[in-house]
Amino acid sequence: MTAEVRTEASAQGGLRAWLLAETVTGPGQARAQKLYLGWRRFAANPLALLGLGIVLALVLLAVLAPLVATHDPFAQSLDRRLLPPSSSHLLGTDELGRDIWSRIAYGARITLMIVLLVALIAGPLGLLIGTVAGYLGGWVDVALMRLTDVFLSFPGLILALAFVAALGSGLENAILAIALTAWPPIARLARAETLTVRRADYIAAVRLAGASDLRIIVRHVMPICIPSVIIRITLNMAGIILTAAGLGFLGLGAQPPSPEWGAMLSTGRAYMLGSWWLAAMPGIAILVVSLGFNLLGDALRDVLDPRSS
Amino acid sequence: MNGPILTVEGLSVTFPSLQGKVPAVRGVSFTVGREKVGIVGESGSGKSMTGRAILKLTPPRAQVEARHLRFRGIDLVAASEREMRGIRGRRIGMILQDPKFALNPVQTVGRQIAEAFRIHRRASGTEAKQRTLAMLEAVRIRNPHRVYDLYPHEVSGGMGQRIMIAMMLIPEPDLLIADEPTSALDVTVRISVLRILDELVSERGLGLIFISHDLNLVATFCDRVLIMYAGRIVESLPAAELHAARHPYTRGLLESLPRIDERRARLPVLARDPAWLIA
Amino acid sequence: MSRAFVSVRDLRVSFGRGARLIHAVDGVSFDVAEGEVFGLVGESGCGKSTILRALSGLNPDWSGEATIAGRPVARTRDPAMARTVQMVFQDPYGSLHPKHTVETALMEPVRIHGLGDGPRRIERVLTEVGLSPAFRYRYPHQLSGGQRQRVAIARALILEPRVLLLDEPTSALDVSVQAEILNLLSDIRRTENLTYILVSHDFGVIAHMCDRVAVMNHGVILEELTVEALMQGRMRHAYTRELYEASAGYTRRLERSGEEADVAA
Structure with missing residues (x-):
């Protein structure tokens, strides 16, 4: 099998040969090869590319919002209120005459910020708690996992509502609240993964080399758990976006006039019968982005999960 | 019923991959009668895939080809999945390692x-x-x-x-395929399981395909031995004569086994000859 | 025989508690001289691997006394011991971190002990185990079973230990690869003047590698014999003889072997 790899790789020149070469000359090449093979598996799945495309589109939309927006997202003009989609207002206007397309474009920034911040808070927190509990075991495990259970025992949105009610409404508090509800499933997952690797011989070997517990957790256990944590977070993104939208919808998240998609959907509800586009456009945006993250998460699972390969 | 229970002719199994087709079994031919036939080889020699291909239990992406795959007059190449279900378990049994x-x-x-x-x-x-x-x-x-x-x-x-x-x-099958049936067992238990298998196979007149990596075991347990290397049968001989094998691969494997009754400073290491892939 | 380099007295390890208490190792004593290869042979569950895990410090719950190179083996993990005793595991597929390159795996002990000269050390141990330095940037999944086991041996050697604990180092490998690894282990022992404790269920491997061997069953050593005695079949215990004969292959003889317990413990 390896013989074929070699002959094929040498037949093609340049970068591809370097990426498939048998003789690796540096750590950079080793890593690049691994990424390349992962990418090839990822790219072989059309749904994966669709998911990645949607997520990249969200990022582009957020970054380029000032360029792609046709109007000022906050500019009200009462004589142009509730206009249906047309060439001057691609997705119509809302009850205050603001351009919905421009608001959705700027709203992408809020969605992206929520997604990133939640991932950056909940991911490392869940990973740390899960691996420490799983690796150390004993009373540390019991204490950390009971704490996790307490958080897990409430539905995410309810818990987020409680946090926001306590912290006061607003986008920052909504993000914090969502992050606090998002880490427990990740901690559980990381712990389960840690339990399967902590008895592995390669962990025994590094213990024999004299490594401290902290070093083992950070350098040896976490790299094993990170792929599944990334997969889990990506798959949870849809839920996070929906929770954020839900909080916005209930008036507890982003506050008017900010163009948060959930809040837009909520306002649109009142005009649903006469002007469907007010609710439908942000609704579609939420749906598409959630779908994109789900597809991406599924595809990442196929690429990253060692059990599937 | 005389004649072979199973006839295999020109059996090949290939796996498509990113880098082209990877052969696992390359044109293997043998017959099994009412006897114990051992298939020995190292990992990757295609011995397990041969056993699975007979029952059409290869992974879905594997491509299986054979000139003949005949079991008691049934053409297994042409058999539908439904017919195979009637054959698996009932007429051909399979015992796995674990x-x-x-x-x-x-x-x-x-x-x-x-x-x-x-x-x-x-x-x-x-x-x-x-x-x-x-x-x-x-x-x-x-x-x-x-x-x-x-x-x-x-x-x-x-x-x-x-x-x-x-x-x-x-279900009283005619043929039993045992893939490393005793490799996970301790030596003393292994012997008692093999005795049972031996007795039942000879009592009931079954054919047995015994797939193993253990040369000594196959030499002492089976009637005939096929030695596989890189998807091909390189040598086929009566088990009792295994120690007089002629193929350099078989010889090399036998030499490289540590012995209990003789101490050698170094174990001879098998030098693989690319010619074995073609010859 | 010279003064004991590894000395174990009345080693006991038990798992579980109450009614399910199992004495995995039940009072084992033995001595190993410097430069000697000492074998522990027995069937699965006889306690042979448990002894290695206790001596290496992987399992701190044991009682008795053990000294290695004149130092008592501590119950708590002792970083200094890492430079005296190292271990090679059975399964080369499970003993290398799947996300670490060979270089990372070999560098880790060097970093932990704050030793300088990492790249030179890596090159030295890789050469010693017969791998070209080009292997440094490979991931385990790009290596064959034999190559992985060589990397595992290199990792055990990089701290320049005096004693290697070998836990069935070749039982997951093909016979031709086994021969290469056994030869390698013999060579390294000579050049580095190492002491081996080799656990195996294979009498052939034991006879090839060891000077002396202890036969274990149910957590105790039944008998200790020299390799000459083993090769000539001069054993006192019936169980040893049974193992010895079973290792020669299948015999049709209908004498019933020791009846196996019908229900798993």
């Missing part, structure tokens, strides 16, 4: 064996149970009534493998 993966963990072993019997022969529940208890006795389980009600996790490795043998033999 019985833990082959047994259903939430059903008692007795019920599973009885079920195997009833799927293939129409029989009442009581008859199936009778036959199962008799079969458990045949594989030398001392207390069949108690073992009948045990769950797979409650039995030891050697017992599990005897249960597998019972389950595979109860």
